[in-house]
Amino acid sequence: MDGPEGVWNRGEIRTEIWRVDAAVPEPEVIGRAAEVIRGGGLVAFPTETVYGLGANALDGRAVRRIFQVKGRPADNPLIVHVAGVGEVQDLVAELPPVALRLAERFWPGPLTLILPAASRVPREVTAGLDTVAVRMPAHAVALALIRAAGVPIAAPSANISGRPSPTTAAHVARDLGGKIEVILDGGPAPVGVESTVLDLTSDLPTILRPGGVTAEELAGVLGAVKAGPGETPRPRSPGMKYRHYAPRGTVILVEGEPAAQVLAIRELARRHASRRVVVLAAEENVCAYPGLTVVSYGPRRDLREVARRLFEALRRCDELGAEVVLAEGTERRGLGLAVSDRLRRAAAQVVHAPEGV
Ligand code: TXA
Numbered sequence: 001m002d003g004p005e006g007v008w009n010r011g012e013i014r015t016e017i018w019r020v021d022a023a024v025p026e027p028e029v030i031g032r033a034a035e036v037i038r039g040g041g042l043v044a045f046p047t048e049t050v051y052g053l054g055a056n057a058l059d060g061r062a063v064r065r066i067f068q069v070k071g072r073p074a075d076n077p078l079i080v081h082v083a084g085v086g087e088v089q090d091l092v093a094e095l096p097p098v099a100l101r102l103a104e105r106f107w108p109g110p111l112t113l114i115l116p117a118a119s120r121v122p123r124e125v126t127a128g129l130d131t132v133a134v135r136m137p138a139h140a141v142a143l144a145l146i147r148a149a150g151v152p153i154a155a156p157s158a159n160i161s162g163r164p165s166p167t168t169a170a171h172v173a174r175d176l177g178g179k180i181e182v183i184l185d186g187g188p189a190p191v192g193v194e195s196t197v198l199d200l201t202s203d204l205p206t207i208l209r210p211g212g213v214t215a216e217e218l219a220g221v222l223g224a225v226k227a228g229p230g231e232t233p234r235p236r237s238p239g240m241k242y243r244h245y246a247p248r249g250t251v252i253l254v255e256g257e258p259a260a261q262v263l264a265i266r267e268l269a270r271r272h273a274s275r276r277v278v279v280l281a282a283e284e285n286v287c288a289y290p291g292l293t294v295v296s297y298g299p300r301r302d303l304r305e306v307a308r309r310l311f312e313a314l315r316r317c318d319e320l321g322a323e324v325v326l327a328e329g330t331e332r333r334g335l336g337l338a339v340s341d342r343l344r345r346a347a348a349q350v351v352h353a354p355e356g357v
């Protein structure tokens with residue numbers, strides 16, 4: 001292996017960035033990263049959704065460090081990543097047939113299943129719940145790393161808690177450089193939003209977090225699927241109660257018909273003219289805001305691309321020094337539901353643009 005692509009020397013520890021081929025990961029690079037995992041260290045790695053911050057899921061101490069470096073609330077459990085359905089057996093108390101059916105259809109892929117936890121799963125992973133989240137990622141680097149480590153890997157998104165999830169190694173370095181041992185750079189994450197979290201321990205399978213596998217696709221296999229609890233007083237998915245994905249500026253999300261959104265955002269921009277305003281808009285509308293700074297999240301007609309670019313666009317608003325981000329909403333269908341969920345949770349305020357103005 002050549003030297004590291006980059007080294008971060010300014011923090012508490014030295015972070016090395018190692019380039020790895022996303023299609024055919026070099027065994028030597030993977031082997032060294034796996035050693036770090038087995039030794040109780042932290043390795044950030046690409047998955048198809050976003051970059052994860054990995055530790056040996058069976059090592060409570062290593063997992064505790066994930067919470068420390070992210071600044072993550074201790075009551076927010078982690079997803080355990082496996083390299084095959086067979087490995088789930090050791091992590092769960094019960095594997096219902098519906099879980100196998102879903103795994104067969106959607107794994108490897110952006111679907112996380114909530115199942116009754118086996119007692120050997122450390123309470124640091126489950127945050128004390130009696131359930132565990134499991135998924136098999138569709139990324140050669142992630143799968144090679146899990147296999148080489150020989151243990152399941154617990155991994156949240158590799159960002160500081162509350163910040164947009166990282167879709168490149170550079171995003172990870174900006175948030176966690178100087179705090180973790182290794183970042184594997186396998187290029188941009190192809191899906192761009194996190195996995196769908198599906199609870200299989202309630203009466204009806206329930207989506208706790210919309211994500212890369214759409215509700216429509218799940219309904220195709222399950223028949224009925226319940227839409228998540230959203231912001232209920234006692235969320236079943238603890239992560240859902242925190243504000244998330246937020247750039248440093250205040251996000252105001254404008255929903256409604258696209259044309260009405262544009263008018264409402266122009267009006268809001270006038271109202272906030274004394275502050276540094278950035279408009280976060282669909283590609284089709286970048287010219288609709290003369291005199292304003294506009295960041296595009298991709299074309300409205302291609303929600304896959306919007307999903308891929310969303311978190312990068314939110315981080316770009318930071319780089320531009322935005323104090324107020326005025327964001328155009330997307331439709332809440334297909335992948336648009338996951339995008340819209342991220343925008344809503346980044347927002348301090350959601351406005352519905354009046355129609356027919
Ligand atoms: O795509 C993804 O899922 C990425 C990549 C790295 O795999 N991971 C990710 O992890 O987004 P994280 O920690 O950022 O989000 C995990 C979500 C949180 O909302 C958490 O509350 C929920 O899954 N979760 C984890 N274990 C759970 C459990 N036992 N019951 C309910 N929700 C759970």
Ligand code: MG
Nearest residue numbers: 156157158165
């Ligand atoms: Mg996260």
